[in-house]
Amino acid sequence: MLDTKFSELPVLIEYGVPESDQQKAMTMVEHFSHDPLVINILHEFYSHLPEAEDDCILEFFLLEQLDGVQLFLVRSNLGSYFYLVNRDKAELVGTVPEGPDENSLHFFGFSDGAAFQKKYGDFKDLTSHANTFIGKEACPSCFCKDGDSHVFGCPVEICPWCDGQLTNCNCRFDQLKVDEIKNQMQLDSFLKLLHKKGRISYDAASHCPSYPVQNEEINDRSKEEEN
Ligand SMILES: [Zn+2]
Ligand SMILES: [Zn+2]
Known part of the structure; x- marks a missing residue:
């Protein structure tokens, strides 16, 4: 596009x-x-x-x-x-x-x-x-400012429960106690739980430019570089 x-x-x-x-x-x-x-x-x-x-x-x-x-x-x-x-x-x-x-x-x-x-x-x-605005100050995906919450659904947002990628981990299912999210109401409930837990705001220094990955992946990658 x-x-x-x-x-x-x-x-x-x-x-x-x-x-x-x-x-x-x-x-x-x-x-x-x-x-x-x-x-x-x-x-x-x-x-x-x-x-x-x-x-x-x-x-x-x-x-x-x-x-x-x-x-x-x-x-x-x-x-x-x-x-x-x-x-x-x-x-x-x-x-x-x-x-x-x-x-x-x-x-x-x-x-x-x-x-x-x-x-x-x-x-x-x-x-x-x-x-330089996109690269340095804003989330590369949803453009929220450094220190602000991502737009809900942004792939860069980090999950406060597991430290994984919020759009990719299973915490939304676990938190809602469902196997599948079928409607907006469930998403709204999840957003409420997320606010209660405390959203991880965008930190330009540590989140940019690469997308967050699971800790193990980071470790694996650094091992590869050492070799
Ligand atoms: Zn974002
Ligand atoms: Zn999670």
């Missing part, structure tokens, strides 16, 4: 970006080639140009982040736009100066546009989104 989007970008840029800016646009694609969030934004932007006119993205700013969903401010030649982004897709949810739509504001805990405006003002003091 992401590979497809990435491979479509040169064509989208050829048709959607003014000729004088095409080199700049492609440089940005290369620069962010390992950042799925940016690839999703670039693909959405150049597929459905917000002003229905040739345009070129100049900069990205990550504003908000919650449960694997992020709010980006995207500056282009023609304007500034808000995109809601996760690992699967990006969606245009507003423009400057109107601000993000109500659903997005509420999702990130803003009571209204005024509260959002109060936090961000005229967007002058933002730090540009860097391509």
Whole structure:
């Protein structure tokens, strides 16, 4: 999915970006080639140009982040736009100066546009989104921040019962005392048990970049390296 989007970008840029800016646009694609969030934004932007006119993205700013969903401010030649982004897709949810739509504001805990405006003002003091974001600060799978809980179901989350991979160990069955999980209600009950036990939050220093594996596997692998 992401590979497809990435491979479509040169064509989208050829048709959607003014000729004088095409080199700049492609440089940005290369620069962010390992950042799925940016690839999703670039693909959405150049597929459905917000002003229905040739345009070129100049900069990205990550504003908000919650449960694997992020709010980006995207500056282009023609304007500034808000995109809601996760690992699967990006969606245009507003423009400057109107601000993000109500659903997005509420999702990130803003009571209204005024509260959002109060936090961000005229967007002058933002730090540009860097391509190190995915590798260094966020979970490589669900993009939660260092020290935050993963999005439930993230394969990087470590099980607090067995220290294994939470999506792969058997603790969910053991805890629910069932052989099979059949519905959302069971998942919700498991999430409650998980909260009660205490979720292991993402620790960029120890969990990244490789996915957690069982301790034995780590031991085995280190033995191999010694030999
Ligand atoms: Zn995660
Ligand atoms: Zn477990």
